[in-house]
Amino acid sequence: xxxxxxxxxxxxxxxxxxxxxxxxxxxxxxxxxxxxxxxxxxxxxxxxxxxxxxxxxxxxxxxxxxxxxxxxxxxxxxxxxxxxxxxxxxxxxxxxxxxxxxxxxxxxxxxxxxxxxxxxxxxxxxxxxxxxxxxxxxxxxxxxxxxxxxxxxxxxxxxxxxxxxxxxxxxxxxxxxxxxxxxxxxxxxxxxxxxxxxxxxxxxxxxxxxxxxxxxxxxxxxxxxxxxxxxxxxxxxxxxxxxxxxxxxxxxxxxxxxxxxxxxxxxxxxxxxxxxxxxxxxxxxxxxxxxxxxxxxxxxxxxxxxxxxxxxxxx
Amino acid sequence: xxxxxxxxxxxxxxxxxxxxxxxxxxxxxxxxxxxxxxxxxxxxxxxxxxxxxxxxxxxxxxxxxxxxxxxxxxxxxxxxxxxxxxxxxxxxxxxxxxxxxxxxxxxxxxxxxxxxxxxxxxxxxxxxxxxxxxxxxxxxxxxxxxxxxxxxxxxxxxxxxxxxxxxxxxxxxxxxxxxxxxxxxxxxxxxxxxxxxxxxxxxxxxxxxxxxxxxxxxxxxxxxxxxxxxxxxxxxxxxxxxxxxxxxxxxx
Numbered sequence: 001x002x003x004x005x006x007x008x009x010x011x012x013x014x015x016x017x018x019x020x021x022x023x024x025x026x027x028x029x030x031x032x033x034x035x036x037x038x039x040x041x042x043x044x045x046x047x048x049x050x051x052x053x054x055x056x057x058x059x060x061x062x063x064x065x066x067x068x069x070x071x072x073x074x075x076x077x078x079x080x081x082x083x084x085x086x087x088x089x090x091x092x093x094x095x096x097x098x099x100x101x102x103x104x105x106x107x108x109x110x111x112x113x114x115x116x117x118x119x120x121x122x123x124x125x126x127x128x129x130x131x132x133x134x135x136x137x138x139x140x141x142x143x144x145x146x147x148x149x150x151x152x153x154x155x156x157x158x159x160x161x162x163x164x165x166x167x168x169x170x171x172x173x174x175x176x177x178x179x180x181x182x183x184x185x186x187x188x189x190x191x192x193x194x195x196x197x198x199x200x201x202x203x204x205x206x207x208x209x210x211x212x213x214x215x216x217x218x219x220x221x222x223x224x225x226x227x228x229x230x231x232x233x234x235x236x237x238x239x240x241x242x243x244x245x246x247x248x249x250x251x252x253x254x255x256x257x258x259x260x261x262x263x264x265x266x267x268x269x270x271x272x273x274x275x276x277x278x279x280x281x282x283x284x285x286x287x288x289x290x291x292x293x294x295x296x297x298x299x300x301x302x303x304x305x306x307x308x309x310x311x312x313x314x315x
Numbered sequence: 316x317x318x319x320x321x322x323x324x325x326x327x328x329x330x331x332x333x334x335x336x337x338x339x340x341x342x343x344x345x346x347x348x349x350x351x352x353x354x355x356x357x358x359x360x361x362x363x364x365x366x367x368x369x370x371x372x373x374x375x376x377x378x379x380x381x382x383x384x385x386x387x388x389x390x391x392x393x394x395x396x397x398x399x400x401x402x403x404x405x406x407x408x409x410x411x412x413x414x415x416x417x418x419x420x421x422x423x424x425x426x427x428x429x430x431x432x433x434x435x436x437x438x439x440x441x442x443x444x445x446x447x448x449x450x451x452x453x454x455x456x457x458x459x460x461x462x463x464x465x466x467x468x469x470x471x472x473x474x475x476x477x478x479x480x481x482x483x484x485x486x487x488x489x490x491x492x493x494x495x496x497x498x499x500x501x502x503x504x505x506x507x508x509x510x511x512x513x514x515x516x517x518x519x520x521x522x523x524x525x526x527x528x529x530x531x532x533x534x535x536x537x538x539x540x541x542x543x544x545x546x547x548x549x550x551x552x553x554x555x556x557x558x559x560x561x562x563x564x565x566x567x
Contacts, residue, residue, distance in 0.1 A: 032465050034534075144529075193339070241348075242340070
């Protein structure tokens, strides 16, 4: 990337609690203890990019909760998918899940969650930042990625670099857009049983897959704690081992934690298995207090669902 | 070289018929479990398996995470069907032999100033173990360690095994901010902190080595399988090599 490859697209007027640049994630370095990063809701992120005419993997902004105000520094074509954070453009409701034109000087506000937790803002051609360890994905805890390369979240006054193509006009209706998901509904989270699932007691396995779970306050990009019946495992802790996306671990307190994109790379609690990528995405849109259920699935079904998502996004 | 901490196992803690085992680790991964217990001898096997995975999975390979007894293999499931990946791993395991070269890795010397100013738990550990500070330092620096796993933070290497005489529990309340380059022990393991993180290990001193560097080829100084020796240096040497003199209290 050279300076000629970028222009300033947006200025941060109000930063909000958490807005992070995310490409597909940081790969090939997990053996060094570097986490995966990438969008917590792969589905919403991918659709924002698709609607903005971008290829898979293009950097987009993951806006958690809201509280963010951005001012366009030039004319832009954008798309917002994922959560409905009561976004407005110049005070009027912003259309989601479709391309939108933003004029220089206009203000884009993400207010507060109405449906889901994380919105994805893509601009035509993508946001631009220098990759760190192969990715621009912003991991605050590791000080890697983001616009500054050191894992900083957005701050007031930041001027965000975008592709020089960010103003190009987008065709509407180029892709069959899915009906915007209703993230407030009960989420059925598909889980591939594995790991130490056989070491949980029968009662616990029944409870895990038949009782409702409540999303706890302790939820972030590392993981989401679920509260419900206490699950008992015959194994207390293990020698630490590599942990995949969506792994559902159960610490001694019996309350499962589904591990998301910024999880630690290794861990030593017994696991029920792993959520599918789409289930992990779905969970990332749940607010604390929301109810979810775990549903065992097969590798074949999980692969089919994932393949359908990727195919529907191909251009 | 020390033996593993689990006894009653054969060939580096590898346990008879049930191992190796391939376990589901989600849509895009398989966890290959080779051993039950921690043992330095595991490294030659894990190293060999990792190397062969790179060839066997080719372009579809996304990440390999070796750790103590296991190797997590992740791949792009659209490029390589999970069942095909599993079959390839099974084929690899059928004729796997340990690779001493992959298991040995590089040898590193970490210059370390052991002093209460940068190792605030040094005196407490000595007192707890009924040893003098000098004995603790000799004991910690007197052995070559192997890197069993990286995790917790980028470049954070879990090393062992520590001399039994140095075995101490973690702090009951972790520090909120452990200074960069702190050298620490917990249980039968030792580590050096590459970045400022919370941490519950007991701090003995501080190294001048640059543990994680985004500009360096390979990024992390230490990798799984490497050998590490802590070399005691005096304050003047530590300072001359750019060691951070800030006492721990100021960081907290």
